[in-house]
Amino acid sequence: MIGIFGGTFDPVHYGHLRSALEVKELFGLDEVRLIPSSQPPHRSQPHATASMRVQMLNMAIANQPGLVIDTREIDRAGASYMVLTLESLRQDFPDQPLLLFIGSDAFNQLTSWHQWQRLFDFAHIVVLTRPGFPVLLLDEFFAVRQVGDRDELAQNLSGKLYCQPITQLDISATAVRKIFADHHNPAFLLPDAVIAYINQNKLYQAQIAH
């Protein structure tokens, strides 16, 4: 089984990295593919360039077997629609279940994503929930796909929905950018090599970093 973890990674931080590692172990995945978006359809454009975000990811996952950077959204021209990403991953991995991990906040907006129903044609969706905050599956489309047993994901290539409570570190890229802009110390929020890279390249210096 292959895990898919999309994001802007502007910059990557320990919230992303711990989650990727935890789901890899929890679901017994062969690999988790971290997929930086090129032009996120739902949010403002990234502050760092695509190649800088990829370089920071490379530094962050050095020596972590099983975490892989996948640049297909950056290599592809146009909007980073997840349905296109999953379609191309399915071509590359025709025989493997694909697990798309989505935070519960993002999942609650899923019906605004481009061709959102088709996501299930290519992958399972695993919603990462905060303990004690179950996701409300308001749409019947989701309810009929939900499974309560993690093992059912391995028995199908795609099409199921599973909710996984996870303890999230309270770190966001927005907060990290603000720490750099305010010239405060970002230690212990992201890897030292990434901090050094940001400082060398004078990234996230703008006072209004959001």
Ligand code: ATP
């Ligand atoms: P920003 O603050 O710029 O919105 P972010 O820190 O939320 O960025 P993204 O790159 O937008 O990071 O998020 C990519 C993915 O990582 C999303 O699925 C998001 O839910 C997840 N994620 C972000 N922060 C954390 C965290 N602290 N713990 C676990 N998952 C996280």
